Amino acid sequence: MTTPIWSRxxxxxKFLKLSNLAVLGVGLLAGWSAAPFLRPRNARLRPPGALEExxxxxxxxxxxxxxxxxxxxxxxxxxxxxxxxxxxxxxVPRAGGCILCAGLPCVLACPTGALEHTLTExxxxxxxxxxxxxxxxCLAMLGQDCRICLxxxxxxxxxxxxxxxxxxxxxxxxxxxxxxxxxxGCGKCEEVCPTKPSSITITPRLRWPGVAA
Amino acid sequence: xxxxxxxxxxxxxxxxxVHRLRNTRWAVLIAINALFFLSYYLDIQILEGTLxxxxxxxxxxxxxxxxxxxxxxxxxxxVNLLIGVATILGAYLVLGGRTFCSWVCPYHLxxxxxxxxxxxxxxxxIARNRAFDYSxxxxxxxxFLALAWATEFTVYEMxxxxxxxxxxxxxxxxxxxxxxxxxxAIEVFYSRRFWCRYLCPVGTTYNxxxxxxxxxxxxxxxxxxxxxxxxxxxxxxxxxxxxxxRGKLEYVISGECxxxxxxxxxxxxxxxxxxxxxxxxxx
Numbered sequence: 319m320t321t322p323i324w325s326r327x328x329x330x331x332k333f334l335k336l337s338n339l340a341v342l343g344v345g346l347l348a349g350w351s352a353a354p355f356l357r358p359r360n361a362r363l364r365p366p367g368a369l370e371e372x373x374x375x376x377x378x379x380x381x382x383x384x385x386x387x388x389x390x391x392x393x394x395x396x397x398x399x400x401x402x403x404x405x406x407x408x409x410v411p412r413a414g415g416c417i418l419c420a421g422l423p424c425v426l427a428c429p430t431g432a433l434e435h436t437l438t439e440x441x442x443x444x445x446x447x448x449x450x451x452x453x454x455x456c457l458a459m460l461g462q463d464c465r466i467c468l469x470x471x472x473x474x475x476x477x478x479x480x481x482x483x484x485x486x487x488x489x490x491x492x493x494x495x496x497x498x499x500x501x502x503g504c505g506k507c508e509e510v511c512p513t514k515p516s517s518i519t520i521t522p523r524l525r526w527p528g529v530a531a
Numbered sequence: 532x533x534x535x536x537x538x539x540x541x542x543x544x545x546x547x548x549v550h551r552l553r554n555t556r557w558a559v560l561i562a563i564n565a566l567f568f569l570s571y572y573l574d575i576q577i578l579e580g581t582l583x584x585x586x587x588x589x590x591x592x593x594x595x596x597x598x599x600x601x602x603x604x605x606x607x608x609x610v611n612l613l614i615g616v617a618t619i620l621g622a623y624l625v626l627g628g629r630t631f632c633s634w635v636c637p638y639h640l641x642x643x644x645x646x647x648x649x650x651x652x653x654x655x656x657i658a659r660n661r662a663f664d665y666s667x668x669x670x671x672x673x674x675f676l677a678l679a680w681a682t683e684f685t686v687y688e689m690x691x692x693x694x695x696x697x698x699x700x701x702x703x704x705x706x707x708x709x710x711x712x713x714x715x716a717i718e719v720f721y722s723r724r725f726w727c728r729y730l731c732p733v734g735t736t737y738n739x740x741x742x743x744x745x746x747x748x749x750x751x752x753x754x755x756x757x758x759x760x761x762x763x764x765x766x767x768x769x770x771x772x773x774x775x776x777r778g779k780l781e782y783v784i785s786g787e788c789x790x791x792x793x794x795x796x797x798x799x800x801x802x803x804x805x806x807x808x809x810x811x812x813x814x
Binding site for chain 1: 570571576579580581583584585586591593594597601604605607609610611612615663664667670671674678683684685688689694695698701702705706707
């Protein structure tokens with residue numbers, strides 16, 4: 319049997335070793351190029367103190383300790399369908415909003431500062447903003463005496479929602495809930511809104527113009 | 532073939548199968564992982580979190596490889612993370628590095644069972660046991676660190692088996708387990724201990740730490756009768772070569788040694804045991 323020409327150039331052992339590395343390299347390149355598409359499509363509501371989203375995803379160690387210490391147990395962990403966000407914590411406000419509890423145990427439990435330790439009070443969090451997304455179903459807009467979103471708000475002393483009185487000449491008096499810059503987007507209003515679906519919803523990461531992160 | 536052991540006679544008794552250390556180790560491993568589960572499930576708050584990051588009675592612990600990635604991805608080292616990683620580094624510098632693998636990592640236990648299954652299947656001609664280059668994991672180790680730096684994201688933490696398994700254990704099942712299942716299938720049918728031996732960067736980090744750790748397996752030349760049962764039992768057999776085969780060293784110094792104690796269980800001569808290097812000379 320004649321020796322194949324390539325075996326004079328490179329030994330079998332070396333070829334196998336190199337092919338292992340080549341497979342590895344291709345895999346890593348594929349992962350790298352797929353990475354942007356793996357980012358979660360919809361912004362999630364993150365626990366209070368969360369860093370800006372890209373940095374949050376990079377910093378979170380995915381240990382779930384924020385979830386373990388959460389008194390109302392509203393923090394959930396995302397699964398692989400979240401792409402890059404796998405194992406990171408989020409809140410579904412309709413299922414249970416953050417109550418901005420004293421001491422912010424989730425922030426204290428975070429080992430990596432993905433939930434920033436400079437945040438010490440719930441009222442200073444910037445998780446997102448409440449938006450009156452379905453004004454046509456809002457009971458207050460329909461003239462009823464509903465103030466549940468404000469009554470249940472964990473920081474209602476900060477007056478994050480103001481009810482503006484409207485008295486149109488051709489109809490009954492009604493009150494419009496207007497979200498103020500003190501709203502932190504904890505999601506309690508979305509949770510407790512009596513209409514189905516909720517008339518007031520949280521837009522994660524949304525900020526008032528001019529309000530710093 | 533005779534090795535460098537000094538004892539002439541061999542007193543092998545194949546009736547005796549000692550699994551004392553293995554059973555202790557499995558008990559410790561299962562207890563630690565159960566503690567992760569129970570701390571949340573029963574809210575006893577002893578060991579909270581997962582194997583990537585946790586708190587033991589409120590004191591931060593962090594996986595060194597995960598920490599390395601976060602530092603490279605974010606160019607920042609938060610204080611809690613520093614405390615966590617320093618504690619873990621300190622602990623494993625004493626306990627011996629890859630001790631983590633065999634005494635703590637839940638994937639390792641599954642892989643051990645898959646290895647036994649592979650041995651049976653290879654005998655029956657159903658499975659294979661392909662070997663790869665042991666140095667592959669150093670490349671993987673460096674590449675995922677480089678990737679963390681380049682993408683500014685902790686890519687490896689998406690599927691790191693010990694983290695994914697403990698996360699599934701504590702917080703419920705996860706699709707991430709599919710990757711772990713795939714790895715285990717490879718280990719059963721194609722290549723024994725494929726992940727732990729050739730790829731795992733977490734184990735590789737502990738491999739580096741373990742080289743400096745004084746807690747090692749000690750070989751007693753006078754008691755050894757060269758039966759090589761230790762290498763039959765060992766999960767990374769070449770780590771014993773410098774002692775039992777060549778007689779060059781008294782301690783198993785390789786970073787690959789997981790201090791699992793299988794060789795200690797297997798040795799009927801009492802020639803292998805745990806020891807603290809440097810310290811045992813003083814006492």
